[in-house]
Amino acid sequence: MSLIAPSLLSADFSKLGKEIQAIEKAGADLVHWDVMDGHFVPNLTFGPCIIKANRAQTKLPFDVHLMVDRPDKLIDPVAEAGADMITVHMESNARVADCVSHIHSLGKKAGVSLKPHTHVSEIIPFIPEIDLVMVMSVEPGKGGQPFQAQALEKIIALKELIGHKKVQISVDGGINPETAEACRFSGADILVAGTSVFKAKNRTQAIAALKGNK
Ligand code: DX5
Numbered sequence: 001m002s003l004i005a006p007s008l009l010s011a012d013f014s015k016l017g018k019e020i021q022a023i024e025k026a027g028a029d030l031v032h033w034d035v036m037d038g039h040f041v042p043n044l045t046f047g048p049c050i051i052k053a054n055r056a057q058t059k060l061p062f063d064v065h066l067m068v069d070r071p072d073k074l075i076d077p078v079a080e081a082g083a084d085m086i087t088v089h090m091e092s093n094a095r096v097a098d099c100v101s102h103i104h105s106l107g108k109k110a111g112v113s114l115k116p117h118t119h120v121s122e123i124i125p126f127i128p129e130i131d132l133v134m135v136m137s138v139e140p141g142k143g144g145q146p147f148q149a150q151a152l153e154k155i156i157a158l159k160e161l162i163g164h165k166k167v168q169i170s171v172d173g174g175i176n177p178e179t180a181e182a183c184r185f186s187g188a189d190i191l192v193a194g195t196s197v198f199k200a201k202n203r204t205q206a207i208a209a210l211k212g213n214k
């Protein structure tokens with residue numbers, strides 16, 4: 001069974017609080033925040049103030065994905081805003097090991113994300129330290145892109161590298177009922193889905209379909 005983390009990138013930004021409550025009611029397990037800085041990716045989205053303003057809308061954990069050039073500068077503010085899990089990019093301009101220990105010192109779960117062209121072997125030194133690996137199955141920056149199938153090989157390779165250690169594998173981008181099934185089969189623990197949840201007519205059914213429940 002995989003957990004479903006709807007990405008607010010595809011939500012209606014004019015009513016984020018209501019969107020968060022709606023996905024909780026629809027069966028979401030986590031709330032995924034795509035923080036973008038206009039440098040690491042062209043787009044600009046939410047920052048700590050918006051995350052904090054919505055913390056009281058739900059009891060679900062906040063899964064914060066930092067698509068920013070200097071995640072080290074945002075760890076304190078997003079933790080203070082109510083993040084439960086904070087994921088930094090391997091390709092960012094920060095020292096990933098320092099970010100991971102900083103996140104842990106604040107009592108939060110630490111994740112590291114890999115862009116589609118970053119090889120899984122790069123994560124090996126971090127596996128003993130982290131709680132989560134996030135495999136990007138699209139280029140970071142925008143929702144609604146098609147799933148890149150090489151992510152499945154990465155999940156399988158990561159599963160092998162992780163072995164019995166307690167590191168979750170998350171997959172982000174292009175998740176729909178078909179790609180979700182392939183990711184679950186390959187060993188993903190968390191599926192991040194924007195378009196297929198928020199644009200669905202019935203979000204409860206959409207989340208159930210991603211979990212493989214008819
Ligand atoms: C992409 C983001 C994803 C994205 C997923 O940069 O990290 O979380 O919102 O959106 P969909 O599900 O539409 O691919």
Ligand code: ZN
Nearest residue numbers: 034065172192
């Ligand atoms: Zn994301």
